[in-house]
Amino acid sequence: TxxxxxxxxxxxxxxxxxxxxxxxxxxxxxxxxxxxxxxxxxxxxxxxxxxxxxxxxxxxxxxxxxxxxxxxxxxxxxxxxxxxxxxxxxxxxxxxxxxxxxxxxxxxxxxxxxxxxxxxxxxxxxxxxxxxxxxxxxxxxxxxxxxxxxxxxxxxxxxxxxxxxxxxxxxxxxxxxxxxxxxxxxxxxTNVSKNLIKVFYLSEEMKRDKGVVQSKGVPQEFQRIGVLGAGVMGGGIAQLLAHNNLPARMKDVNFAAVAKGTEAAAKVFNEAVRKRRLTPKEMQNKMALISGAVDYSGFHRVDLVIEAIVENLDLKKKVFAELDSLVPAHAVLASNTSSLPITEMARATKRPDKVAGLHFFNPVHLMPLIEVIRGEQTSDETVASLVAFAKKLGKTPIVVKDSPGFLVNRILAVYMAEASRMLQAGGTIEEIDKALVDFGMPMGPFNLIDEVGIDVAAKVGKIMIEAFGERMGVSGALDKLVTDGRLGKKNGKGFYLYRGKEKQIDQNVYALLNLAPAKGQHFAKHEPEERCVLMMINEAAMCLSEGIIRRPHEVDAGMIFGTGFPPFRGGLLRYADSLGSNRVVERLEYYAGKLGDHFKPAAMLVEMAQQEKSFYN
CATH class of the missing domain: 3.90.226.10 (2-enoyl-CoA Hydratase; Chain A, domain 1)
Incomplete structure (x- = not known):
């Protein structure tokens, strides 16, 4: 046969x-x-x-x-x-x-x-x-x-x-x-199998979701794309576009910066060649789709611009105003910002209906999630077109309302803030990171801060604290590390010291932060992961009640595909349902009484517990 x-x-x-x-x-x-x-x-x-x-x-x-x-x-x-x-x-x-x-x-x-x-x-x-x-x-x-x-x-x-x-x-x-x-x-x-099958169906549902309640007409096609900023994210986005056979025109302030973006793209393609996923000829053809400039030449023909410059709102508004006068009337302007308001950027243009967020996660070629951010005036057509575009790139998109930190970074902010509180209370980096890895997270919170970049985490943290108050942490908590030249993995020094592929906790961090860590195990068994995960569940409930995200399964998609929340637990809110809303509220109230109001249960969770409801029932 x-x-x-x-x-x-x-x-x-x-x-x-x-x-x-x-x-x-x-x-x-x-x-x-x-x-x-x-x-x-x-x-x-x-x-x-x-x-x-x-x-x-x-x-x-x-x-x-x-x-x-x-x-x-x-x-x-x-x-x-x-x-x-x-x-x-x-x-x-x-x-x-x-x-x-x-x-x-x-x-x-x-x-x-x-x-x-x-x-x-x-x-x-x-x-x-x-x-x-x-x-x-x-x-x-x-x-x-x-x-x-x-x-x-x-x-x-x-x-x-x-x-x-x-x-x-x-x-x-x-x-x-x-x-x-x-x-x-x-x-x-096994429960693991049941949860992983639920994650599979979640993925299939996300593939069918068009991002809007009623999709009218055919989504806009984006064939020619401009990328503003050729840094780590800009170069990564250009590589992803070229990988999917889409021309990418990168612009930055000088040719040295453009060259770095091109090198970043080439590095990803070279790795694909090394692993025999691409032939050298295929890599050459894809690299030919990436071009660079220090002015806006070529942008008059684009269908989409993805802005990936530094996280400075005034600067972003300035370049959006410039783009608005240069690109075709049909072109969509998207920002890769991780926390800044899309609505403010849109106000700098005469096409606020065609301005949205398109938040990629780093590294771009590996992370499957894209947050599509809807500003106050973003049209359904723009949202549906960007959702379809994200799927064309092989990504999983979720539509999020414009709000500080959007969904994923807002939930991660309380997670990392609680880890920082435990460190300040006498815990060790090793104890806290190990507890979360044992829970199933791909890395501990301090390792994650190093990966993100301590300077980036410090900047985003201040935005989140300004927007939501003390439950997001203490303002300036990471500034001492940045002042000491600790940027995380990217410069080899953060909470950990990096030597090639090896890393080890830098004990000097404690003295730098005026901390005296306890010897041995400081917290009760499972306390570090319980506190961090409860904070995430609580924040997710607030996001749902505020309309930041539409449905529980989108929260779970965001956390699994954007942070690596353990799939074997079914997702953040599936895990909450496995505990039961009564148990979640009970533990939040316990920690609120012991540690402070930042653990106060969200009104949505209290109501769910009273009515014996779950996120998915």
Missing amino acids: IAVIDGACVGGGLELVLACDFRIARASDKTRLGLPEVRLGIIPGFGGTQRLPRLIGIQRSLDFILTGRTVDAKRAQRAGIVDRVIPEEFGPEMIRSVAHAFAIELRSEALRQRIKARRQKLNAQGFLLEKNFLGRRVLFEQARKRVKAEAKGHYPAPLLALEAVEKGYPLDLRAGLAIEAELLGKAIV
């Missing part, structure tokens, strides 16, 4: 074609192959953990089974999954003819043997590891160590998938399939 693949072939689809003798695939952008089940908290249950190792070998199959990654047709051929690739230009009739011709070719026993030999091709090390019992034992032990290090005890599915391969591989296929079915049953019933 021969399977012909044209489009997505993942999960059960790939498992079905693995049951065939041979596979051919069309090399289109839509063709993807993989076994993403572990990302849903389950394992391949239709033969994937048994047939794939027998087809391409244990090591290569584990790379698919344990990571859930998908690949295109050419990479699937290199891995041994696909036996022949059909050019993208071929239509259905030609594909059918190629498949028929391939079937005739396969009458040759020599060809069949060559194909099977290519699938199982091993180097000397691979042969020693896979072809004897002791070698396989070493292979599986090493794989188990890697999985445990990456899963950190939160994700059981990869270990169950590994167990299915290890136990089933030496047996006949029928016995292996029985083992797979048994372990699939164990994975399906």
Whole structure:
């Protein structure tokens, strides 16, 4: 039997074609192959953990089974999954003819043997590891160590998938399939699986969301884009545009700055080439889409301008006024600001209906979220067009009302403020960061401040405190670190010291901040993560009640895709529902009595507790 693949072939689809003798695939952008089940908290249950190792070998199959990654047709051929690739230009009739011709070719026993030999091709090390019992034992032990290090005890599915391969591989296929079915049953019933499946449906719902209640007409197309500012964010945005085959015209104050933006884009593309996700020729073609200037030449033809200059409102208003007189009447002006008011920028133009926020997260090529910020006069057409554009870039957009910090940074602000309070109360950087990582966050709050940049965090913090008061922290708390030249990871010195890929806590920070950390564990078990997460839940409830965001699932999308809130917990508000509104209010009131009014429960939460409601019911 021969399977012909044209489009997505993942999960059960790939498992079905693995049951065939041979596979051919069309090399289109839509063709993807993989076994993403572990990302849903389950394992391949239709033969994937048994047939794939027998087809391409244990090591290569584990790379698919344990990571859930998908690949295109050419990479699937290199891995041994696909036996022949059909050019993208071929239509259905030609594909059918190629498949028929391939079937005739396969009458040759020599060809069949060559194909099977290519699938199982091993180097000397691979042969020693896979072809004897002791070698396989070493292979599986090493794989188990890697999985445990990456899963950190939160994700059981990869270990169950590994167990299915290890136990089933030496047996006949029928016995292996029985083992797979048994372990699939164990994975399906876990809370982690249930939460990850909810996150999957959340992602699908976000793909369908057009960003406005009633979408009228077709969204505006953005074919030519100007990027104002060629710094870290500007260069990252230009790279993302070029990656999606969109011309990007970068402007900055001098050619040295423009060159830095171009270098930042090239660095991302070079990494893609190194990982064989792009060919050098493809990189060259994409880099050719990025051009630079120190004036507005070329901006008279753009459909969209994305402003990514320094966080200074007066300066942003000035450049928006300049752009308004230069760009075509149909062009949309978008700011990448992380906290400044879009409505104020719009007032500097004669097209406030075509001004909005388009807040990317750093690093741009990796972070999946974009906040589309609706100003007071932003039109539905502009919002819907930017939402469609964000999806075209492969991102997940959420629409947020114009307000200081928008959604994600506002919730992160109380999270980091509470961590700072615990540090000032005698806690240590290590204790607090470790507690939040153990909870499932990708990094602790002080590590996060270093990643964002202490200077940036200090500036945003002042804006948030001015807008919302003391629950956002103490104004100037980070200024001493900035004055000491500590900007975080970008200059190798912050709460941590950075040496290449290594980092360690800088003990000098305590003296600099006039702190005397306690020895050993200062807080009760689980107190640091409980306090930080409760503050986030409380702030999210306020955002919902104020209309900053429309629905609970958009809050969860923002926190998962914008901050890395642990997907295995289902999202911030899914996690709140798992605790119950009564429990959330009870713990907030406990900490309010003990630590102060910044823990006072939001009115929405109190009402939910009284009515025994949850965010999602």
